[in-house]
Amino acid sequence: MQRYSHTHMRIFAVLLALLLTTAAEEPTQPVVTExxxxxxxxxxxxxxxxxxxxxFPAEINQIEGVLEFAIVHEKGKIHESLLMTRTSALHLNIALKLLRYQSSPELFPILDENFESTGQFPDVPEAQKTASRLQILVSWEQDGAKKEYSLNDLIYHTTTERPMEPAPWIYQGSYIHENSFKAETSGDLVAIYITRSSLLNFAGKDNETDEPWTPNQKILPPMGTPVTVTFAPLLEKK
Known part of the structure; x- marks a missing residue:
């Protein structure tokens, strides 16, 4: 496996920061520490x-109500997200790039020059699709023991009356608008109801509606419980 020196990590992070941070006189340069x-x-x-x-660290943000997002920044849409975090979307994006996950635009129609949908979807190579998919795990301490679940298990489908299907999450990568990295400014990190601004989106059924999705109260710990979120390769076993 290709390894990166600390110098390479730092250079790559700075280059990404210059591309993805909001326009400013002195943009903050994230530092990768080995x-x-x-x-x-x-x-x-x-x-x-x-x-x-x-x-990265997060916390339980919602244990009832409709969900559009699985994870948002604390300054984002916390009224409709299962988890919230103080973690930067930019930092997550840099880590995803450095670990060779590839973004895929397959979920969203191509836009015309007026930013209107053409109704056509991009032709994404299978290898790129595969490299964009990952699983998300959530863990916390409870009664002195570690609990770990797939993020999908923590989300409940009210129509099927079952947890979310074990479909992968797609690294879509968000986009840059008016010199701003949209995932950073919106706080949209992981979306159930697919959203262009989000870093990752759900790849399974009913990802174009928020109606069936609620927190899975049978598993979730109380509101405010600190958790650790882990993005992992799709084929990795829990």
């Missing part, structure tokens, strides 16, 4: 070049 054994941090994000896992 921890050893292939592990790195950037902000509150920790990532591992060997396992290709990305972890």
């Amino acid at each position: 921890l050893g054994d292939g592990k790195y941090t950037i902000g509150t994000v920790e990532f591992d070049e060997n396992s290709r896992r990305i972890s």
